[in-house]
Amino acid sequence: MKSFRTWLMNVLRSILLFSLRYTPTISVAKSTEDVTLCSLTSHDHLPLYLMCVKSFLFMSRRSLPILAVDDGTLNWEDITLLHRHLPGIRVVRKKDADRLIVPMLTKFHYAKRYRMDLHPAITTHNQKLFDPVLLTNTARCILIDSDVLFFSKPELIIRWIEHPSSKTLLLKYDKAFIEKSNRWGVLVFRILAKLQHTPQAAYYNTGIVCMNRTLFDLRLVEAYCKQYYSYRLAHTWLGDQPIIARLVSLLQSQKQTTISGLPSTLYVVLYQTNIRRNLSVLTCIHYHTEANKIFAFVDSLRLLYVTAFFSNVSKTI
Amino acid sequence: MNVRGWILLHIAPFVFPHVIRFTSPIEASPYPASTGITTKIGHKYVFMYLCMIKSFFFFSGLCPSVCVIDDGTLTRIDKRMLRNHVRNIHIIPKSAGQQEMMGLRQHYPYTYRYHQESHPDLYTHNTCVYDLIQLPAYEKFVVIDADIIFFRPPTEIIRWLTGDDPTMYFMSFPSRYAATALGWGRVILTIFANLWNSRVPPIFNDGIMCGYKSAFAFSRLEQSIKPIYKYGLEHSWISLVLIWSKLFIDISTHTQTPIHQLKSNRYRILTVQSPDTRNSLTKLVCMHYIGIFKDRYFPLDALRVLKKTKLFTSHYL
Numbered sequence: 283m284k285s286f287r288t289w290l291m292n293v294l295r296s297i298l299l300f301s302l303r304y305t306p307t308i309s310v311a312k313s314t315e316d317v318t319l320c321s322l323t324s325h326d327h328l329p330l331y332l333m334c335v336k337s338f339l340f341m342s343r344r345s346l347p348i349l350a351v352d353d354g355t356l357n358w359e360d361i362t363l364l365h366r367h368l369p370g371i372r373v374v375r376k377k378d379a380d381r382l383i384v385p386m387l388t389k390f391h392y393a394k395r396y397r398m399d400l401h402p403a404i405t406t407h408n409q410k411l412f413d414p415v416l417l418t419n420t421a422r423c424i425l426i427d428s429d430v431l432f433f434s435k436p437e438l439i440i441r442w443i444e445h446p447s448s449k450t451l452l453l454k455y456d457k458a459f460i461e462k463s464n465r466w467g468v469l470v471f472r473i474l475a476k477l478q479h480t481p482q483a484a485y486y487n488t489g490i491v492c493m494n495r496t497l498f499d500l501r502l503v504e505a506y507c508k509q510y511y512s513y514r515l516a517h518t519w520l521g522d523q524p525i526i527a528r529l530v531s532l533l534q535s536q537k538q539t540t541i542s543g544l545p546s547t548l549y550v551v552l553y554q555t556n557i558r559r560n561l562s563v564l565t566c567i568h569y570h571t572e573a574n575k576i577f578a579f580v581d582s583l584r585l586l587y588v589t590a591f592f593s594n595v596s597k598t599i
Numbered sequence: 600m601n602v603r604g605w606i607l608l609h610i611a612p613f614v615f616p617h618v619i620r621f622t623s624p625i626e627a628s629p630y631p632a633s634t635g636i637t638t639k640i641g642h643k644y645v646f647m648y649l650c651m652i653k654s655f656f657f658f659s660g661l662c663p664s665v666c667v668i669d670d671g672t673l674t675r676i677d678k679r680m681l682r683n684h685v686r687n688i689h690i691i692p693k694s695a696g697q698q699e700m701m702g703l704r705q706h707y708p709y710t711y712r713y714h715q716e717s718h719p720d721l722y723t724h725n726t727c728v729y730d731l732i733q734l735p736a737y738e739k740f741v742v743i744d745a746d747i748i749f750f751r752p753p754t755e756i757i758r759w760l761t762g763d764d765p766t767m768y769f770m771s772f773p774s775r776y777a778a779t780a781l782g783w784g785r786v787i788l789t790i791f792a793n794l795w796n797s798r799v800p801p802i803f804n805d806g807i808m809c810g811y812k813s814a815f816a817f818s819r820l821e822q823s824i825k826p827i828y829k830y831g832l833e834h835s836w837i838s839l840v841l842i843w844s845k846l847f848i849d850i851s852t853h854t855q856t857p858i859h860q861l862k863s864n865r866y867r868i869l870t871v872q873s874p875d876t877r878n879s880l881t882k883l884v885c886m887h888y889i890g891i892f893k894d895r896y897f898p899l900d901a902l903r904v905l906k907k908t909k910l911f912t913s914h915y916l
Binding site: 464465466467469470472473474476477512513514515518520 | 782783784785786787789790792793794829830831832835
């Protein structure tokens with residue numbers, strides 16, 4: 283079953299890569315803009331990443347500087363492909379990212395250790411926590427996962443881009459649903475928050491984070507990483523999400539930011555696959571588990587077909 | 600699995616209750632006694648219980664006092680069957696101990712709350728700690744779950760029951776399993792293991808426990824239940840594991856009573872990671888069929904041991 287799934291994923295990946303050839307290239311804005319679209323990406327997720335960025339730029343009708351950080355698996359062909367589809371994109375290779383990040387973390391022992399250690403269970407979540415936000419050149423950034431796909435204009439994000447404020451936007455789980463379906467995850471978030479006497483941040487998802495770069499307070503991140511190590515959680519699959527969600531929740535309680543959760547009915551974190559029946563009513567979906575990746579490929583192809591490879595949005599998906 | 604194995608696996612649940620009914624009765628020591636075996640059971644687990652207690656008597660060659668605590672679902676027929684199959688068995692009704700419980704309300708509010716509150720997702724977990732220790736008359740008790748089958752003499756338990764060993768024992772998961780198993784529950788147990796500076800919580804299993812009633816003072820019970828409410832875990836089954844773990848840790852720390860785990864390679868817990876264990880049952884002392892394995896494999900393995908022991912005949916009435 284697993285091998286069939288892998289085979290199917292590979293087939294869908296190849297079809298998507300092939301189809302992407304026929305999408306128009308989108309020039310990326312220069313870094314004089316105020317906001318950067320930042321992501322960590324990998325060889326396996328490359329077609330999804332291209333779909334994520336292109337669907338965002340296409341639906342929002344905006345051009346932004348784009349930063350793609352390599353998780354160490356991108357090869358030269360992948361990078362060429364990125365430059366061909368998104369001329370002007372800034373791609374930071376893993377070894378360059380290591381070289382740039384380490385000096386920034388010298389005063390933060392646990393943060394540095396968490397960034398540099400190998401964590402077999404979480405693959406690159408530790409890198410995702412630091413690199414996209416620390417390597418961006420702009421004051422504000424949109425941290426976005428490769429497995430997010432846009433189906434209509436992300437009004438709230440565009441408004442955030444156009445009106446600089448201290449507000450932070452985050453994807454949000456449907457509270458009632460997550461309390462029921464992922465009760466344990468909610469419990470772990472609560473315990474971690476209680477242990478450090480910080481506000482609870484159980485319902486946020488870091489698939490999309492629109493934030494001021496200054497909010498990424500390395501002292502607080504250091505404290506959270508230290509907690510991971512002191513409770514021997516550093517190598518578990520608790521990754522960047524508890525840290526980012528708790529960081530902004532704490533900053534909100536200190537009135538340094540205001541969190542605005544993106545409405546979970548439009549900006550969906552995929553839990554129930556039946557929500558995909560009518561994609562046109564949604565703004566985006568975050569296909570956040572490995573099990574959901576197959577739907578990300580299928581929906582990408584549906585999106586390409588309906589938009590006639592990004593030239594016509596009038597049809598219903 | 601071959602076709603024969605598949606058929607046997609699916610027939611066994613229907614055959615097992617009829618076969619266990621025709622095994623010879625056993626005679627336990629009269630109740631009350633200072634030493635005995637306690638189990639909490641319901642209607643659904645009567646046949647499993649009979650298999651467990653008979654296999655224990657058969658392989659240990661002992662006939663200690665036996666007591667069961669009704670979880671409220673035992674019918675008159677169940678009770679009659681229990682009395683017919685295990686002579687001198689003492690059945691404690693669900694309503695027992697209510698008067699004493701009311702007395703605890705003022706001085707031990709968390710113990711009272713945990714026992715009396717309704718926990719929608721829990722079966723009888725919240726009542727286990729108090730009931731198993733306080734309701735039976737035993738000062739020296741062995742708690743054995745109904746979903747355990749013995750395949751060889753449990754030497755450690757025999758020695759403990761017949762000698763004056765001050766050590767307290769508990770069943771345990773292999774450390775390797777505890778370290779590698781994924782899931783939010785494991786994360787919670789890891790957090791508490793480090794919070795309490797003990798290795799016990801991630802490996803603890805309450806399938807078999809040997810202990811002394813006097814060690815489980817109410818004040819100690821209260822101190823173990825309090826953190827469960829602090830971290831909002833009172834409605835999850837993991838609360839029971841944490842309470843038992845904390846009790847054992849506290850007893851070991853404050854009374855200098857040694858606590859030992861029963862060897863996990865002989866007193867085995869069937870987990871997803873070790874399905875092959877069932878191929879060599881005769882090498883094991885016993886197996887604890889937790890979760891989904893209870894319904895899936897218990898009946899078939901019970902039939903195997905019944906066949907091998909010629910239906911538990913040799914030591915019987």
